[in-house]
Amino acid sequence: MWINVRIVLGVSAGMAINFLPDLIAALRAQSALVDAVMTPHACKMVSPMYVSGLTGRRTYWDEMTADAGWEIPHINLVRDASLFLAAPATANLIGKFANGIADDLVTTTFLACRAPRIVCPAMHPDMWRDPILQANVERLRQNGVVIIDPVFGQCATGDSGVGAMAPAEAIVNAVSRALGFE
Ligand SMILES: Cc1cc2nc3c(=O)[nH]c(=O)nc-3n(C[C@H](O)[C@H](O)[C@H](O)COP(=O)(O)O)c2cc1C
16 A cells, blocks of 8 residues: 555557456555546547546546646646656657647646656557667656556457557556555
């Protein structure tokens, strides 16, 4: 059980979004507060309302909404965060992270976060083995971002290979290590 842990969970539009219920339940089982932040494309796959049902907290997705008021969400959300976790992380999101692109609330919070950052890639095996994607992953590693390598699995297309998001247990163990609990 973790004490006083608040995780900012960056969610992008990969099929592994299906595994969010397991992942968020596993984080909450450790007593973590989970503040989900979604990309606009992720919001087309599942609704922020659904994700709020999983976290039990407000979900954030659009920095430019009127109700953000003067909160400056991308800074305030991560100011006291214990950790930033991107899961699932698409090839697109990894490319943006690796190149300092900050054009939505997930990428801006990632860039502004000075707590440990963990990225869980999830994509088709052909995307995962692409050298440009791998160079982006390596660049993140070089900058202290923890990458939880994807595992072997079957995609929605029926193809098999390495690219499936790591299971919730492996992600929770990595978070625990990054927080210094083991
Ligand atoms: C049904 C569907 C499933 C997708 N699954 C993945 C995936 O698992 N991994 C990935 O990198 N891209 C996947 N994509 C492509 C991304 O959604 C696309 O690159 C999108 O621009 C990502 O936006 P985001 O990174 O801002 O969320 C998928 C697209 C669709 C339509």
